[in-house]
Amino acid sequence: MAKTIRIGFLGFGTVGTGAFRMLQDNRDAIVKKIGLSFEVAKIGIKDTSKERGVDPSLFTTDLDSIVNDPTIDVVIEVIGGVDPAARLVEAALKHGKHVVTANKELIAKHGSRLVHLAKSKGLDLHYEAAVGGGIPLIQPLKHQLAGNDLVRMMGILNGTTNYILTMMEEEEADYSDALREAQEKGYAEADPTNDVEGIDTGYKISILASIAGGKQVAVNEVYREGISKVSATDIAYAASWGYRIKLLGIAEMIGEAVRVRVHPTMIPLTHPLASVNGVYNALWIHGDFVGDVMFSGRGAGSDPTGSAVIGDFLDVGRNIFAGGSGSAIPYDEGMKTAPMDDLETTYYLRIQVEDKPRTLGEISMVFGRHEISIAEMQMRTLPSEKGEIVCLTHKAKESAVQAALAEVQWLPCVSKVATTIRVETA
Amino acid sequence: MAKTIRIGFLGFGTVGTGAFRMLQDNRDAIVKKIGLSFEVAKIGIKDTSKERGVDPSLFTTDLDSIVNDPTIDVVIEVIGGVDPAARLVEAALKHGKHVVTANKELIAKHGSRLVHLAKSKGLDLHYEAAVGGGIPLIQPLKHQLAGNDLVRMMGILNGTTNYILTMMEEEEADYSDALREAQEKGYAEADPTNDVEGIDTGYKISILASIAGGKQVAVNEVYREGISKVSATDIAYAASWGYRIKLLGIAEMIGEAVRVRVHPTMIPLTHPLASVNGVYNALWIHGDFVGDVMFSGRGAGSDPTGSAVIGDFLDVGRNIFAGGSGSAIPYDEGMKTAPMDDLETTYYLRIQVEDKPRTLGEISMVFGRHEISIAEMQMRTLPSEKGEIVCLTHKAKESAVQAALAEVQWLPCVSKVATTIRVETA
Numbered sequence: 001m002a003k004t005i006r007i008g009f010l011g012f013g014t015v016g017t018g019a020f021r022m023l024q025d026n027r028d029a030i031v032k033k034i035g036l037s038f039e040v041a042k043i044g045i046k047d048t049s050k051e052r053g054v055d056p057s058l059f060t061t062d063l064d065s066i067v068n069d070p071t072i073d074v075v076i077e078v079i080g081g082v083d084p085a086a087r088l089v090e091a092a093l094k095h096g097k098h099v100v101t102a103n104k105e106l107i108a109k110h111g112s113r114l115v116h117l118a119k120s121k122g123l124d125l126h127y128e129a130a131v132g133g134g135i136p137l138i139q140p141l142k143h144q145l146a147g148n149d150l151v152r153m154m155g156i157l158n159g160t161t162n163y164i165l166t167m168m169e170e171e172e173a174d175y176s177d178a179l180r181e182a183q184e185k186g187y188a189e190a191d192p193t194n195d196v197e198g199i200d201t202g203y204k205i206s207i208l209a210s211i212a213g214g215k216q217v218a219v220n221e222v223y224r225e226g227i228s229k230v231s232a233t234d235i236a237y238a239a240s241w242g243y244r245i246k247l248l249g250i251a252e253m254i255g256e257a258v259r260v261r262v263h264p265t266m267i268p269l270t271h272p273l274a275s276v277n278g279v280y281n282a283l284w285i286h287g288d289f290v291g292d293v294m295f296s297g298r299g300a301g302s303d304p305t306g307s308a309v310i311g312d313f314l315d316v317g318r319n320i321f322a323g324g325s326g327s328a329i330p331y332d333e334g335m336k337t338a339p340m341d342d343l344e345t346t347y348y349l350r351i352q353v354e355d356k357p358r359t360l361g362e363i364s365m366v367f368g369r370h371e372i373s374i375a376e377m378q379m380r381t382l383p384s385e386k387g388e389i390v391c392l393t394h395k396a397k398e399s400a401v402q403a404a405l406a407e408v409q410w411l412p413c414v415s416k417v418a419t420t421i422r423v424e425t426a
Numbered sequence: 427m428a429k430t431i432r433i434g435f436l437g438f439g440t441v442g443t444g445a446f447r448m449l450q451d452n453r454d455a456i457v458k459k460i461g462l463s464f465e466v467a468k469i470g471i472k473d474t475s476k477e478r479g480v481d482p483s484l485f486t487t488d489l490d491s492i493v494n495d496p497t498i499d500v501v502i503e504v505i506g507g508v509d510p511a512a513r514l515v516e517a518a519l520k521h522g523k524h525v526v527t528a529n530k531e532l533i534a535k536h537g538s539r540l541v542h543l544a545k546s547k548g549l550d551l552h553y554e555a556a557v558g559g560g561i562p563l564i565q566p567l568k569h570q571l572a573g574n575d576l577v578r579m580m581g582i583l584n585g586t587t588n589y590i591l592t593m594m595e596e597e598e599a600d601y602s603d604a605l606r607e608a609q610e611k612g613y614a615e616a617d618p619t620n621d622v623e624g625i626d627t628g629y630k631i632s633i634l635a636s637i638a639g640g641k642q643v644a645v646n647e648v649y650r651e652g653i654s655k656v657s658a659t660d661i662a663y664a665a666s667w668g669y670r671i672k673l674l675g676i677a678e679m680i681g682e683a684v685r686v687r688v689h690p691t692m693i694p695l696t697h698p699l700a701s702v703n704g705v706y707n708a709l710w711i712h713g714d715f716v717g718d719v720m721f722s723g724r725g726a727g728s729d730p731t732g733s734a735v736i737g738d739f740l741d742v743g744r745n746i747f748a749g750g751s752g753s754a755i756p757y758d759e760g761m762k763t764a765p766m767d768d769l770e771t772t773y774y775l776r777i778q779v780e781d782k783p784r785t786l787g788e789i790s791m792v793f794g795r796h797e798i799s800i801a802e803m804q805m806r807t808l809p810s811e812k813g814e815i816v817c818l819t820h821k822a823k824e825s826a827v828q829a830a831l832a833e834v835q836w837l838p839c840v841s842k843v844a845t846t847i848r849v850e851t852a
Contacts, residue, residue: 022573022715032640033572033755128570134716136562136570144554144562146459147448147736214458272722275701289448290560290723290733296698297719307716310573324750329459 005038005317008066008097010088011079012045012052012059015102015129018306019076019313020054030310034317042066067092074316076309077101086110093117093125098325100312102129102305108203112216115330122326124319126312131204132157132281134304135297136311141211141285142329148287150212153251154265154424157204159279159300160188160195161227161247165264166277169235169244175228187279197226198247198262205249206260208283212251213258215335223340225263234350234419237390238266241376243348244274245421257336259343266348266423286426343398346375346423348390351408352415355387359413363389366411370404372396386415392423431464431743434492434523436514437505438471438478438485441528441555444732445502445739446480456736460743468492493518500742502735503527512536519543519551524751526738528555528731534629538642541756548752550745552738557630558583558707560730561723562737567637567711568755574713576638579677580691580850583630585705585726586614586621587653587673591690592703595661595670601654613705623652624673624688631675632686634709638677639684641761649766651689660776660845663816664692667802669774670700671847683762685769692774692849712852767825772801772849774818775827777834778841781813785839789815792837796830798822812841818849 007023009016020040023030031037043054044063052059060066067075067088075092077099079085085106092099099118101107107114107127118125128138132155141150156162160182167178179196182188194200202224206217227247238245243266251260267274272294276282281299286292298304319325353359360379367374376392393401401420409417433449435442446466449456457463469480470489478485486492493501493514501518503525505511511532518525525544527533533540533553544551554564558581567576582588586608593604605622608614620626628650632643653673664671669692677686693700698720702708707725712718724730745751779785786805793800802818819827827846835843 018715026573026575026714029575029640030573134571134713135719136566139570140562140566143741144565144734144737145560146740147452147456148733149452149455214455272701275698287560287733288452289444289729289736291727291730293561293721293723295719295721298717301717303715304717307574307713308570310715311570314572315569318753318755319750322753324745324753327744327748327750329744 003036005036005074005320006041006072007038008041008069008072008075009043010063010066010075010077010085012043013078014302015305015309016076016078018302019078019309022303022306022310030314033314035321036317038317041072042069063088064091067095067097072097073320074098074100074313076313077103078309079103080105082106082109089114090117093121093123096121096123098124098316100309100316101127102309103127104130104200104203104207108206108219111207111210112331112333115328119326119328119330124316124325125328126315128312129305129308131207132283132295133297133299133301134307135281135283135295135299137208137283137295138211140295141208145285145287145290145293148289149253150285150287151253152286153208153212153283154273155205155208155249155283156246156273156276156281157249157283157299158195158201158247159281160192162277162281163187163279164196165227165230165245165247168230168232172232174232175230196228198224201247201249201262205251205262209251209258209260210331210335213253213335214331216331216333217258217260217335217337221260221337223261223263227264229419230264230421231419234421237350237378238348241392242269243267243423244269246273248273248424250424254338257338259338259340261340264421266421268425271425341399344395346395347393347401348419348421348423349393349405349417350419351389351417353387353389354413354415355381355385356413359387360389362411362413363408366404366407370400372400372404429462431460431462431500431746432467432498433464434467434495434498434501435469436489436492436501436503436511438469439504440728441731441735442502442504444728445504445735448729448732448736456740459740461747462743464743467498468495489514490517493521493523496521498523499746500524500526500739502739503529504735505529506531508532508535515540516543519547519549522547522549524550524742526735526742527553528735529553530556530626530629530633534632534645537633537636538757538759541754545752545754545756550742550751551754552741554738555731555734557633558709558721559723559725559727560733561707561709561721561725563634563709563721564637566721567634571711571713571716571719574715575679576711576713577679578712579634579638579709580699581631581634581675581709582672582699582702582707583675583709583725584621584627584673585707586618588703588707589613589705590622591653591656591671591673594656594658598658600658601656622654624650627673627675627688631677631688635677635684635686636757636761639679639761641757642759643684643686643761643763647686647763649687649689653690655845656690656847657845660847663776663804664774667818668695669693669849670695672699674850676850680764683764685764685766687766690847692847694851697851769824770821772819772821773827774845774847774849775816775831775843776845777815777843779813779815780839780841781807781811782839785813786815788837788839789834792830792833796826798826798830
């Protein structure tokens with residue numbers, strides 16, 4: 001066995017420790033599969049005072065010393081975020097190192113540039129762990145499903161929000177209580193913005209859309225709504241009509257463009273995504289030849305995400321052994337995105353109103369003027385002369401619905417438009 | 427664009443026409459992804475008189491002329507079966523052609539030898555379409571999940587039997603009626619043996635087990651039972667206890683060995699595989715780091731299976747363009763298999779009896795002597811002084827259950843042991 005692959009870790013948090021442990025626990029099998037031995041040479045961290053149960057001589061706070069080290073072959077980047085990860089990954093590639101990263105923000109924003117850089121140097125850059133934790137998604141899209149026109153993808157790509165929504169349904173809990181429970185169990189961070197506002201899901205669906213469309217989707221062109229406005233009431237209404245509410249990342253090809261959006265979505269209970277609950281993630285794909293395919297599993301956590309990192313490392317290692325490095329499939333920037341305004345779908349609307357005779361008529365008139373027709377409706381009286389109108393529309397255009405709601409909220413009989421949730425059936 | 431990849435098809439049935447159509451319909455996207463143009467040069471078939479809507483000059487009945495043709499780069503083998511596919515694939519490799527095959531029997535029986543041959547020649551041999559139709563399974567196991575010890579896999583790998591079992595449940599139909607319906611709809615063949623007796627599932631789970639275990643499982647060491655003994659009665663009893671009956675291929679690692687089995691299996695309605703109905707297929711995997719992962723989709727049919735074939739062809743084409751051919755991961759023969767006798771699980775038993783006072787006692791005594799204890803039991807009286815005892819055991823050893831049933835069926839109070847179905851909960 002001629003060569004020993006030397007690995008440098010950038011970062012050593014949840015994902016890094018999972019990947020490291022997998023390298024230790026399954027070492028013999030991994031060496032056998034690669035055909036080469038390996039060793040972790042350095043681990044770059046911020047704080048060396050923390051006890052981590054790993055040989056302390058491996059740790060350094062000088063992350064540049066890892067990406068500049070001529071003896072290191074593979075860099076595993078698990079810091080997250082763009083700064084300093086982008087600079088370090090770029091430096092690693094420029095110094096001839098293969099890179100495995102779990103960094104969705106980095107790939108969503110700089111994937112095209114970095115993959116091109118890797119390819120130009122004959123190096124591998126893999127990022128399976130960036131989307132869906134341990135679930136194989138990126139590579140199956142790039143390879144086994146690559147002959148398809150991937151017409152449509154819908155994914156539950158964030159375990160935190162899926163856990164919160166599941167708790168809200170199962171325990172009839174409010175959003176804030178479910179969030180607190182998720183924080184107590186370690187499924188949500190102290191500042192949950194990134195998860196609950198759909199930012200995390202936005203990065204992930206834009207990566208998937210970039211692969212499906214063959215060009216990088218600009219992250220700021222992803223439409224995004226979080227789950228903080230979803231209430232237990234909405235979940236109960238959804239259930240009464242046979243739906244469940246999930247935070248979905250959705251990408252749909254529209255000619256040469258792709259529409260990418262993240263928002264709470266009502267899906268029928270019979271849809272395979274509807275039974276993906278708790279911290280589980282899933283991606284449902286419709287391709288023109290393959291039809292419907294779904295992948296599900298643990299989308300986060302130390303061990304599952306570590307599994308994806310090490311799966312990538314195995315490919316890097318095999319290429320070092322057998323040749324074939326640098327075969328990553330690059331994509332350019334500049335994917336066209338379709339505007340949200342042109343979306344046509346059905347809508348769930350919950351409107352709080354004064355409990356007066358002409359209320360329903362006035363609201364209906366506004367909808368009618370905007371060519372929105374109502375498929376299902378429920379009304380109920382709330383305490384203190386208030387009422388609530390809840391309806392499902394027939395297919396309508398996003399721009400029309402938004403225009404109608406802008407008018408409706410100024411009607412004297414309307415207290416507020418409490419919730420608008422888009423409905424997707426396939 | 428220097429080179430045009432020349433493709434030869436061996437066979438042009440359901441899968442072949444799907445793959446061919448995908449090459450036509452998505453031609454521009456495929457050329458762009460590979461970086462090279464391609465053309466179908468020859469199609470080898472048995473009967474040239476059939477109208478196929480394809481340029482007739484492409485067809486030949488001389489299949490050897492394809493594998494010997496020095497101008498052909500890639501052979502797509504979709505004949506199925508071992509003879510003449512094995513000889514032709516071997517000849518194609520010996521003549522320096524990359525091979526994509528959808529042939530489960532070929533890979534289950536000769537995969538190790540053929541992959542080694544391909545590798546020794548620096549050629550690609552891919553077979554994603556052999557298992558699970560369009561669902562990416564083989565390559566995710568070999569790559570993204572490869573760092574895991576794949577402790578356990580359970581798959582619904584045959585659409586015909588899943589369709590029949592779904593019909594039996596939904597329409598409370600008997601096996602023979604559901605089979606006839608499947609035949610009328612084209613989901614089952616005139617001679618359904620290969621599907622309903624679990625032979626097809628056996629090939630597929632043995633391929634998956636070979637990849638997971640790193641050595642080829644001998645097909646004749648796969649334990650196999652079909653669905654022809656499952657009745658609507660069993661399906662109803664299963665439902666009454668919260669279970670559904672599926673034909674599963676199961677592979678479980680036991681130390682250095684793997685136990686591979688195919689049989690009707692009762693799984694809880696809450697198990698993700700339980701909601702995979704009709705012609706859909708799915709594979710559920712438990713890995714030591716990734717946890718539970720599931721893949722589902724259309725496991726058969728022209729377009730989905732064609733999608734998998736073309737996904738493989740894209741990888742072959744990219745390797746021709748960029749280098750990296752021959753990077754298939756070979757495995758040797760000789761995987762150790764764990765004996766079925768040592769299996770420990772719970773069992774569903776349905777026993778037809780004489781409706782007499784001592785019946786239950788006598789049967790219970792036999793079970794007790796074999797250390798089998800009963801968890802749940804239902805009894806009912808059938809017409810003409812017959813009765814039926816249906817029970818779920820606690821965990822018991824396969825050998826003990828078989829020994830007890832051999833005794834039970836000779837008891838004077840027992841007419842017959844109607845059904846034995848193993849139960850799996852995860």
